[in-house]
Each structure stands twice: as C-alpha cells, then as structure tokens.
Amino acid sequence: MIGDNLQRAHARIAAACRAAQRDAGAVALLAVSKTFGADMVREAFAAGQTAFGENYLQEAVDKMAELRDLPLQWHCIGPIQSNKTRLVAQHFDWAHTIDRLRIAQRLNDQRPLGMEPLQVCVQVNTDGGPTKSGVAPQETLALLREVAKLPHLRLRGLMTIPEPVSDFSAQLAVHSRAKALFDAMAAELGPGLDCFDTLSMGMTADLEAAVQAGSTLVRVGTAIFGGRPKR
Numbered sequence: 001m002i003g004d005n006l007q008r009a010h011a012r013i014a015a016a017c018r019a020a021q022r023d024a025g026a027v028a029l030l031a032v033s034k035t036f037g038a039d040m041v042r043e044a045f046a047a048g049q050t051a052f053g054e055n056y057l058q059e060a061v062d063k064m065a066e067l068r069d070l071p072l073q074w075h076c077i078g079p080i081q082s083n084k085t086r087l088v089a090q091h092f093d094w095a096h097t098i099d100r101l102r103i104a105q106r107l108n109d110q111r112p113l114g115m116e117p118l119q120v121c122v123q124v125n126t127d128g129g130p131t132k133s134g135v136a137p138q139e140t141l142a143l144l145r146e147v148a149k150l151p152h153l154r155l156r157g158l159m160t161i162p163e164p165v166s167d168f169s170a171q172l173a174v175h176s177r178a179k180a181l182f183d184a185m186a187a188e189l190g191p192g193l194d195c196f197d198t199l200s201m202g203m204t205a206d207l208e209a210a211v212q213a214g215s216t217l218v219r220v221g222t223a224i225f226g227g228r229p230k231r
C-alpha cells in the first residue's frame with residue numbers, strides 16, 4: 001500500500017513537472033514519516049524511498065535507532081528549540097527549519113567531528129502570518145550570509161510552510177513569491193555558493209502548485225502514509 005502511494009506521489013510530481021516544462025528529475029520527494037512507526041518507514045524503504053522527514057525530535061531519534069540497519073537520510077522539518085539542537089546535530093543529515101542565527105550556531109558547534117556537514121535550509125515566512133515561524137523575507141539575506149560562514153553546516157537553500165489555502169492560484173501565488181526570493185538570494189550569494197540549490201516547499205495538498213512555482217523538494221506525508229491523528 002505504501003509502495004502504491006509512493007508511486008502515485010511520484011506520478012503527481014512527474015505530471016506537475018511536465019505541466020511546468022521542468023525535468024522529471026528536478027524535484028525530490030521527501031517522505032514525511034512523523035507519527036508513523038519504524039515498520040512503515042521500512043515498508044517505504046522497501047519500495048525505494050530513502051529520504052524521510054521528521055518533526056518531533058525524540059520520536060525521530062527513537063525511530064532512527066530502530067532503523068539503523070538501513071541507509072536512510074533523515075531531514076528535520078519541525079521547529080528547533082535551542083535546547084534541542086544537539087539531537088538535530090548528532091542525528092540528522094538535513095535541517096530545513098533554521099530561522100535564526102543562534103540555532104544555526106548551536107547546530108554548527110554541536111555537529112560531531114567526523115560527520116558530514118549538516119545540510120541546512122533557512123525557513124522563510126513568505127506569507128507574513130504573525131504566528132508563523134520563519135525569517136521575514138527582508139531579513140533573509142543577512143541570515144543566509146551568516147549561516148554560509150559556519151564550517152560544519154552546508155547552506156542548501158530555503159524552506160517555506162505557507163498557510164494552507166485550497167485554491168490552486170492562491171497556492172501558486174505564495175509559492176511563486178518564495179521562488180522569486182530564492183532566485184534573488186541565489187543571485188546575491190553568488191556563484192561561490194554553488195550548493196544553494198534547494199527550495200523545500202509543497203506538501204500533499206499543494207505539491208502541484210509548488211512544483212509549478214519551482215520547488216526542488218516536496219515534503220509529503222499524508223499521501224504516502226495516510227492521515228495522522230491530530231496532535
């Protein structure tokens with residue numbers, strides 16, 4: 001069942017790429033396994049999925065321990081409090097939700113020697129919601145410049161979680177603002193930062209609009225693993 005769902009998710013991405021005249025390989029699929037058990041991650045891996053996203057750090061670390069025998073890539077996509085940075089630095093391959101320098105510095109300082117640099121995205125609040133996490137668009141460049149200096153982090157791009165809207169054109173409008181910001185930031189940072197290649201946006205409900213706008217990584221939970229109980 002998870003295998004079929006993964007196939008359907010890949011088909012949605014492929015169709016969206018075709019519609020946008022983008023290469024089929026231009027958009028990666030992150031399977032968001034939060035609240036689901038290690039057995040379901042194992043099933044997804046058996047169907048070919050290797051990159052998984054988690055929000056709740058202790059749950060994630062426990063799951064990783066159960067799945068140590070598999071070559072999985074783990075992405076932290078939940079909010080990172082400063083007292084939880086060590087768990088992220090020690091266990092994850094990616095962190096998408098850097099929204100202030102202090103968090104980036106702690107992740108950098110706590111990344112164990114001998115591990116690859118932590119791949120990071122800066123989370124941007126593109127729709128201006130007052131309660132949403134993420135750095136304001138006008139403050140993004142300054143934060144990116146500081147994060148880029150940290151030797152144990154590798155700055156990969158931007159991430160957004162827009163307020164849910166059901167209308168495709170409204171989804172496209174907010175995703176397009178994120179894409180414009182991403183392109184502007186890439187230009188400002190210059191070719192010296194050749195790994196700034198990731199725009200993490202789009203989920204189950206809005207992945208077509210995200211791909212149309214230029215997402216390079218969609219984070220899909222429900223369409224792969226099914227509905228989650230409300231937390």
Ligand SMILES: *Cc1c(COP(=O)(O)O)cnc(C)c1O
Pocket residue numbers: 032034055077078161203204205219220221222223
């Ligand atoms: C839960 C979550 C997702 C996946 O959402 P679905 O609607 O289940 O696809 C993606 N990104 C973030 C940041 C999440 O917290």
